[in-house]
Amino acid sequence: MARQRPTELIEHLVTGTGILVNEGIMDVFGHVAVRDPDEAGIFWLARACAPARLRADDLLPFDLDGSPIDETGDALYSERFIHAAVFRADPTATASCHHHAASIMPFCMGGQTLHAVSQTGAWMGCAVPLWDSRTKFGDTAMLVNDMEQAADLASTLAEQRIVLMRGHGALVTGTSIQDVIFRSIHACREADTLAAALRIGSVTKLSEGEIKRVGTPSPAAVERAWAHWTARLEIAKATEN
Template identity: 30%
Template sequence: MVTVDSITDLSQVSPVLLRKYIDGCHKLHQHDLVDAYGHISVRLSTSNFMMSKYLAPALVASIEDLVIYNIEDAQPVKPDAPRGFSERFIHSEVYKAYPAVQSVVHSHSPEVVPFSISTVPLSACFHMAGFLGTAVPVWDAASVYKDYPSDNQDMLVRNTRLASSLAKALGENGQVKHPVVLMRGHGMVVTSESLEMCIFNSIYTQQNARVQRSAMSLGGAVKYFTEREAHDTGTTTGMGAVKPWPLWEKEVANKTMYHNQLSAAEV
């Protein structure tokens, strides 16, 4: 949990976090959570967060690729910052609404998107994804479009109005109730209280979607977790999330397409 009020320069950010963030971008790509699109951010202080510039996550490699933003308005702290993602408002509004959230992933995973346009909810049915609960909410941009019919309806979350509506679907009164929310015809937003767990939740949300669709294709009834089972499996995997991290680290370190100029191997 960050307690610092403001961080305005990357020199104030721990090198360990900078390295971990870049690795995190690569891990999301390695696991097909992002392609040229999608992004991850990390909270730096009560009023700032960091994410990469407008660049495919697999290509993020150095401190020059990173930008610090204000949570208040999703604008870069430095006026000469490189171009950022148009959907960075997703991140700023989630941090604004939920002080405990430390990291946010936005993914267009095609494994997950079908559940955002179907009447079948994405539900925990695989023991690595109990954190999903018994039904993952679907946020619909149309719920905002109806009040602003002249707005562009391209499904992208490019302003505070859309992003604050999306953030509300995660919980209430500043408390996250659903760490994952789907976005109709678009993707999902994943949150957690650490960068590692945000990546963990993203990877296993996608795997649960794959398992659920496979089970549904068999044609019989699918047995989902009860609320208690979802809660207890979520608690157990949450305690053991440290296990896959070194494996994922090795996977990206061994791929020549990923470069992390802050890793010991490249210094």
């Protein structure tokens, strides 16, 4: 009996990936995953393909070891274990995104900590953690391609929603596809703002009190942002045609 596909959720994942591509966050190597709404031990992730060409039929179910549920001859993302480890470690995470956005990459070098400087970035906190694969695993190919590395990455993420990977990129988690897309985009905008501010002078961080008061992105803000970005995506597609 064929596994029932969460059709609406998959369509949202395809749309969310399209948004990230359209907004300049996702490049050829990024990917988004979503936990199955009925089986917490399963998540959906695309076969290895170009994000800009992602279609619903490209999505496959995986278990929390990062293995495909169904036998497949498709090429798979070697870093699918990142999502498996996140969903295993954090029951509140229902979506995750790994990307290498140009805005984030300078903060993955270890010389400057990414931190919240505005209201829409407050959820990132006073300091975004930086995971360095070399600390525990020595010299690697800079890919998180097994569960041991992925679990170590997830432990550095801990209860936060974003962790940077030294020399590599970012991992962002959320409570929905819309939520993880919001966080992925605004983390990059926060990085752009901080980098620009550092070039012209000193920077005032948000205080712990301000961060606590702002807290998690509101559902209304996430919904408004999703409506805005999907409209922009539709315009971009219409322009292409």
